[in-house]
Amino acid sequence: MRKIISASRRTDLVAFFPDWLASVIEREKAIVCGPSGQTYSVDLSLISVHTVVLWSKNFANLIENRYGLRTALNKYDQLNLHFTITGLGGTPVEKGSPHPERALAQLDDLITIVGNPERISIRFDPVIYWEEEGKERSNLHFFKELAPFLEEKGISDVKFSFAQWYNKAIRRAKKHNFAYIDPEPERKLRDAQYLLDVAVRHDLCLYACSQSFLTKETGILPSACIDGAHLQLLHPDQEPVSTIKDKSQRTECGCTESVDIGSYSQFCPHSCIYCYANPKF
Numbered sequence: 001m002r003k004i005i006s007a008s009r010r011t012d013l014v015a016f017f018p019d020w021l022a023s024v025i026e027r028e029k030a031i032v033c034g035p036s037g038q039t040y041s042v043d044l045s046l047i048s049v050h051t052v053v054l055w056s057k058n059f060a061n062l063i064e065n066r067y068g069l070r071t072a073l074n075k076y077d078q079l080n081l082h083f084t085i086t087g088l089g090g091t092p093v094e095k096g097s098p099h100p101e102r103a104l105a106q107l108d109d110l111i112t113i114v115g116n117p118e119r120i121s122i123r124f125d126p127v128i129y130w131e132e133e134g135k136e137r138s139n140l141h142f143f144k145e146l147a148p149f150l151e152e153k154g155i156s157d158v159k160f161s162f163a164q165w166y167n168k169a170i171r172r173a174k175k176h177n178f179a180y181i182d183p184e185p186e187r188k189l190r191d192a193q194y195l196l197d198v199a200v201r202h203d204l205c206l207y208a209c210s211q212s213f214l215t216k217e218t219g220i221l222p223s224a225c226i227d228g229a230h231l232q233l234l235h236p237d238q239e240p241v242s243t244i245k246d247k248s249q250r251t252e253c254g255c256t257e258s259v260d261i262g263s264y265s266q267f268c269p270h271s272c273i274y275c276y277a278n279p280k281f
Contacts, residue, residue, distance in 0.1 A: 002050035004226055004241060005042070008262020010035075010277055014056035017266055018069045024261065025072040033263040042261050046075055050241045051231045053258065055082040055123075057089065057097045057270055063109045070113065078235050079114050082159075082225060083107075084123040087142030092178070093128065096270040096280075100142070107153050117154035119234055121225065122146070125209060126163035127191065128274055129181040136181060140191055143198055151202040158199060159223045161209040162188050163274045178273050185213060192218050210252040224254035 007013050013021045024030035028045040052073060054062070059081070062070050073079060085104065089097035097103075111117050124146065129138045150158070165173075165182055173180050183191075192214045199206040207223035208214040215222045224230075228243040235241075242257040249255050267280040 001240060001242060002048055004228065004231060004256075004258040005044065005049055005052045006226060006258040006260040006262075007052060007054050008260050009055060010260060010262035010264050011266040011268045012056050012058070012270060013262050013266070014054055014062055014069070015058040015060075016269055018061035019067045020266075022067040022069040022072045026068070030261045032261050033265055035264060042259055044261075049076055050239060051078040051080055051235065052076050053080045053082065053226055053231075055084070057084045057094075058103065059083065059106050059110055060098075062113065063106060077237070077239070078231065079119065080231060080234070081110060081114060081120045082123055083110070083120060084125060085146060086124060086126070086128075087139045087146065088128070092176075092273070093130070093139075094270060094272045096268075097272070100146075104146075104149055107149075107155070111153065111155075116234065118157070120155050121157040121159055122150060122155060123209075123225075124158055124160045124195075126161050126274060127195075128163040129183060131179040131181060140194070143195055147198050147202040147204055150204060156203060156205050157207070158204050159207045159209050159225055160195060161211050162191075164276070165274070166276050169274050169276060172275075172279075173273055176273060180274070189214065189217060192220060196220055210250050210254075212252050222254050224256060226255040226258045228256035 025044055030042045030044055031039060032042055033039050065071055085100060087100050088094045089103060090099040110120060124143055127140050196206050196218055207221045209223040214220050228241045232238055232241050244257050246255045246257050264278050267278050269280045271279050
């Protein structure tokens with residue numbers, strides 16, 4: 001059975017390491033430094049790969065075929081894209097990410113590249129709250145602007161979660177004097193219901209990522225960001241692939257098995273204040 005390649009949860013390979021990504025695709029082999037410091041080899045040959053899942057906040061390098069990235073990826077049967085658009089690009093929360101208008105302008109080209117809007121998932125992730133000049137701020141209501149645009153493009157799959165403030169993110173927020181707010185679960189449930197109401201009006205499917213408390217009372221679906229069964233249905237030949245839960249992910253994560261080829265040592269210049277990985281600031 002061929003495998004799903006994730007590129008990558010750990011860093012934005014498309015935006016900041018397209019030369020490396022193109023080179024390992026061309027060589028059909030990646031040497032990866034895993035989270036525990038162990039190194040492993042990944043076979044990227046056509047016969048071994050079912051689907052390549054690309055995660056990014058900026059797909060310009062793919063669209064413009066820089067370093068031959070698009071050409072290299074064309075040999076695979078299926079590409080699936082996770083495109084993070086939070087409405088915060090270019091702000092102090094995500095200094096290195098593109099402004100929302102620039103991000104949304106990429107969608108037409110991306111649909112052409114993958115051949116089907118169902119192969120694109122939008123990550124409105126995370127929903128975040130903070131205090132600025134004595135007032136509470138949030139990107140929550142940007143979803144009202146995003147939803148009709150996605151409906152127009154035929155993209156229906158939206159994943160979201162509320163920011164989780166891990167210790168490294170808390171330390172970073174303090175260092176940069178960022179007054180984050182982590183609301184009580186009751187507030188998050190109300191705001192999740194708001195997102196669901198918007199989604200329903202625009203025929204979007206809303207999934208909660210690794211936050212099961214959101215799915216018990218609201219009707220929001222639990223997310224499997226990498227979903228073997230769904231990728232099998234979308235595959236040109238509907239070729240079978242693993243639907244076993246990925247044991248390397250969090251307990252609440254619904255993702256099925258994949259092999260990630262990114263590394264936390266590839267520091268990400270998006271500089272997101274809430275990042276759980278290793279932003280370059």
